[in-house]
Amino acid sequence: MSQQFSRFHMSRRQWLASAAALAVAPGAMVLGGCASAQGAAAGAAAGSQPGGLGMVGGLFAGSRSDKGFMEAGWRGLEKARDVLGVQLRFIDGIAPQQDKLAAALAQLAEQGAPLVIAHGGQNNQAAVEVARRFPGTRFVVTQGAVQAANLSSYDVLQEESAYLAGVLAALTTRTGVVGHMSGIRVPPGLKGRAAYAAGVRDTDPKVRLLTNFSGDQDDNALSHRIAQAQIAAGADVIFTMLNSGRDGVTRACREKKVRQIGNVIDWTAVDPQVFVASAWADVGIGAFLAVKDMKETGAPRPGIYKIGLQDPAAVRLVMGRDVPASVRARVDQARAEIAAGLLKVPEHYEGPEFSA
Template structure:
């Protein structure tokens, strides 16, 4: 259930009895409670919804009780306040969905040493805090290679919203995938500042199309619809992320860099229930788990390209091809 604490709730919760150790607390609960924080909307058709679906899968498959909060502005103090509220529900584990929670989770985990904390797509750890990361950079690298092999104009695009670490890593991997496949292809890349603004995403995509981009990789949430409209109007194609957009909207999407962050959330709860919950560790989930990370392709992608992508994916898993998550270069500005 969505948790929205009242003043009375907080007074009652603050007076609760805390078990002496995390392991004792977890074992005492036959169906442990798991709390989750989603900074955006849980119906955004993107990253937040994937996490929410992971929470629901944990509830349905593992029998845990769940509570959550969503639509919290991604600022450290606001995120920290929401995490405190969730910790006070008596949850055995509090999951902060998204790397924007790194600082807030580390701060609040120190205040609740008997509670396990997890950041999905994070890179922070402490004695009661772990991160679970779906390696979206691996499918993003494949997306970049496919875009470079498919473009007819020699120009491809990338669009995202806020500058969180996973988004920057995904952009870098895409850019490096483009360069790996064809160094002559030009990349237009933009962080607009908003994941959910459709009017803005349509302007950015339209401007990229006007600059000759014929394939655009979108790392957006609810704001993806604006880019879809721009691609339809401008005759461009798109590569999605998070879920399989190529299956959902094949007239626009030639592929999708699937990186199901909900799998990270589900894995964290599986570890809790099995008694193997991690601390001081970062659990990485990549192409070795195709249910979580893969590049899906629409029927428009021919068999030769499919084989090239499959071979590249194998080389990434074996370590033959390195997926770099650093990139520097000129960015495409927000249009007026």
């Protein structure tokens, strides 16, 4: 667990004085002081005025350098630091378990951050619990599905680009079998799987889908074994919604000359030999916009704010250079229909599961 903080006791006045004296480093720092809930409420009240936001807390249920979902969220907070001039405190490396996530969120609130951002839908229930305990603090869950008086969700609709990934997979498979791999069963991952499956089915119902949730986003040995099993079962295109564990799939694809579709970032630029496409979803935009809204208006947007294919900077399918023009045209047709509201992307999957 890579929690970056030092434990010490000081008054709120002393802490504020020391924080003001610190230059904002290229990385972020977590100060594990023991400010009271009353002090946290006072800090949140100060941050509720437009332009008054100075400190933002961030929680990551995984590594900030996972080359995937967690790192994208961290980049959003880094952008907020660099563009909006806020300071950051963060905790990362937390296991995606509600009690541990709640404890970390409470620590950030107790330290006086007016805004605390929990990155990822795995924080939904923990955020609901902690928001009740700290009514003076604003909480945001990125890729979340929860809301309350002091709790909002910013949801980049990565499932829309996942649907397009399914369209492409169905059009490019030569074996008639495609794969999907993810780790933990959180709402964004489940919706992404449902969308990908629908994209495959709507494009060619004869294509067979192998879908697996391994239980771990970061275990490369596990993901390599499952990818090998899917390839042995005929899959020649595999869509991965993993974090650090994506490397194991990439190794299996390279060994067997199978193509992969990535997500979150542009994997076709990272490894064009393996990745035929990537379901781009800049989930860091949610973190950046939450800070921007808080700084400009004194509060994040209420409820659940959704960002989809209408904003190509946030959501799109990036395709490799070797994707034929006819396939690109079919994918673009589906994109236009989703963006216009003519095609609704399903959020639930009821088909068979693949077990390795």
